[in-house]
Amino acid sequence: MKLCHSPTSPFVRKVMMVALEKGLQDQIELVSPDLSDIFKGINPATPLGKVPSLEIDSGDVLFDSIVICEYLDGVSGGTTLFAADRLERAKLMTLHAAANGFTDCAYQRRMDSFAMPEGEGSPTWNARLRVSMENTLDLLEKQVAEFSGKVNIATIAIACGLGYHDFRFSAENWRESRPNLTAWFDEFSKRPSFQKTIPPEA
Numbered sequence: 001m002k003l004c005h006s007p008t009s010p011f012v013r014k015v016m017m018v019a020l021e022k023g024l025q026d027q028i029e030l031v032s033p034d035l036s037d038i039f040k041g042i043n044p045a046t047p048l049g050k051v052p053s054l055e056i057d058s059g060d061v062l063f064d065s066i067v068i069c070e071y072l073d074g075v076s077g078g079t080t081l082f083a084a085d086r087l088e089r090a091k092l093m094t095l096h097a098a099a100n101g102f103t104d105c106a107y108q109r110r111m112d113s114f115a116m117p118e119g120e121g122s123p124t125w126n127a128r129l130r131v132s133m134e135n136t137l138d139l140l141e142k143q144v145a146e147f148s149g150k151v152n153i154a155t156i157a158i159a160c161g162l163g164y165h166d167f168r169f170s171a172e173n174w175r176e177s178r179p180n181l182t183a184w185f186d187e188f189s190k191r192p193s194f195q196k197t198i199p200p201e202a
């Protein structure tokens with residue numbers, strides 16, 4: 001399997017964490033993105049031009065990250081990172097959606113602030129995205145007891161989102177007034193799958 005990959009992408013990190021948790025890392029070849037033209041995007045294998053994508057042995061190309069994660073989860077068998085029961089699965093995927101949406105807001109803010117040409121960023125939209133992020137952090141702080149001690153697709157996505165926040169927005173202290181989420185993250189981030197996917201210094 002070939003994974004179009006960037007070591008700083010939190011969405012790629014989620015896929016890599018799933019691969020490591022499921023013992024599939026040796027079956028995945030990493031392919032570099034194409035950074036030559038912002039309008040082509042960084043991944044010509046998908047119409048959206050984004051990473052990650054996964055080319056599987058049939059030649060099919062899978063995206064986006066949650067699709068790849070579910071595929072890898074099924075390929076490896078063993079304890080699932082998803083959920084079989086319909087209601088449990090819906091709740092799990094809603095928590096994943098919160099975490100992934102948080103990460104997407106952070107990524108969009110980063111692009112708005114640093115990737116746009118001088119003067120083209122929008123402070124208003126940036127502030128709007130930050131509100132979504134703060135609200136999600138507050139929700140996670142309230143819900144910690146429900147996901148604490150679990151390793152699944154939602155907790156992996158939460159860890160990737162918080163890790164990306166620390167990586168790109170270290171000046172914004174999400175830990176302040178969120179002691180439960182802080183304690184959860186301190187513990188969860190000790191997992192080898194998290195430690196082995198720490199992004200390189202920018």
Ligand SMILES: N[C@@H](CCC(=O)N[C@@H](CS)C(=O)NCC(=O)O)C(=O)O
Binds near residue numbers: 008041049063064065
């Ligand atoms: N919803 C997508 C988001 C992927 C995404 O936003 N990837 C970013 C990197 S973190 C990207 O490839 N951006 C390049 C671009 O948009 O040109 C997923 O979960 O896979």
